[in-house]
Amino acid sequence: MKTKRTIRNCKSEFRFQCPMIWESLGITSEENVRFCPECKEKVYFCVTDGDTLLHAKAGHCIARELPDEKELPKIVLGKPKIPITNSPDQEKAREWNSREKGVDDSLENINDSSRSCPECGYPAPGWRKTCRVCGFEMGRDIENA
Known part of the structure; x- marks a missing residue:
């Protein structure tokens, strides 16, 4: 399946999604780390959810793979x-793309959420009943909504 590697969690002053793609970033001496000439930051390619959460919580720019349109x-x-x-x-690509949109949504809440999904570990705001990434039914956290 044809894929592309997109940049996410970029804290630069872009008022839109980072325009760069993994292949256009500068190569570094570290595997799965590249350098962005736009924001002058390292970008970490994350293969696993654990890597994604680790780097996103640290405030790093990350890249993840998703299916090509x-x-x-x-x-x-x-x-x-x-x-x-x-x-x-096509169904596999649709499901994967939908999950990646959930990952993006969860990463936007990474510093504001008081809880994480017990199933996949991604942050989830208190008002959300189900995890946007894995669909786990958590119920609402009324006190922290």
Whole structure:
């Protein structure tokens, strides 16, 4: 499956998502670490959720892999004459992409959340009933919502 490595948790002054991609960053002597010429920071490529949480909590810029847009199912408006059936690869890409959006959402709450999901460890605001990353039912934390 074709993928791309996106930059996340960038604390630079960008008022939009970091425009850089992993492949355009400067190579360093450390494996899975590159240098961003835009924000002048190291960027850590995170393969696991543990790496992601470790570096995000430390305030590092991170990169994670996600499926390329071309791998995702097509979105159609209206009622096609022939129903569109997604391939297993398209469904896998859709599920992976959805999880990565949950990771991004959770990382935005990393410094403001009073709790983490007991299943996957990602931060979750008190008002959220289910984990945005793994779907675990936590219930609301009314005191810290």
